[in-house]
Amino acid sequence: MSSRWRTTARWLLGPAYVVAGILHLAVPEPFLQIMPDIVPAPKLVILATGVAEIAGGLALLQNFFPPIRKAAAWGLAIYAVCVFPANINHFAMDMARVDHGLGLAYHIPRMLLQPLLVWLVLWAGQIILWPQRLPDKHD
Structure with missing residues (x-):
């Protein structure tokens, strides 16, 4: 059963990352607006993250070579951690606005x-098994 759930998760995440990557490439302005000032070459970073999301999403979907899928999972997880400062920046920018932008219900x-x-x-x-049940010591 766990295998079916993992496959379902991959088939939800993969296309979501591909779409997000395409949006980074096609409409970079919203991503540039929330980029923290300390990030060098913001346009290049948005371009690179878009390409990385597309590649990661596609690699997560493939079933032929598990090491590529695992590398994609690591890359997308690291990516999610790396973009967190932009999410914090976006939150701070919105809360500083008179209308609070997208508001707390979003952020x-x-x-x-x-x-x-x-x-x-x-x-x-x-990459990880949790919350898969650990084998019983008596099995």
Whole structure:
């Protein structure tokens, strides 16, 4: 059963990352607006992250060479950690606006779901097993 759930997760995550990557390439302005000032060459970073999301999403979907799928899972998990400062920056920018931009109802779940996304992509890519049941000591 766990295998079916992992496959389902991969088939949800893979296309989501591909679409996000395409958006980074096709419409970079919203991503540039939330980029922290300390990031050098922001346009290049947005381009590179778009390409990385597309490649990672496609590699997560493939079933022929598990090491590539695992590398994609690691890459996408690391990517989710690396973009967290942009999420924090976006949150701070919105809260500083008079109308609070997208507001707490958007930003709080987004912040809380980021660690879940890291876990999910690692689990779907078969890097981690949890919450799979451990074998009984008597088995």
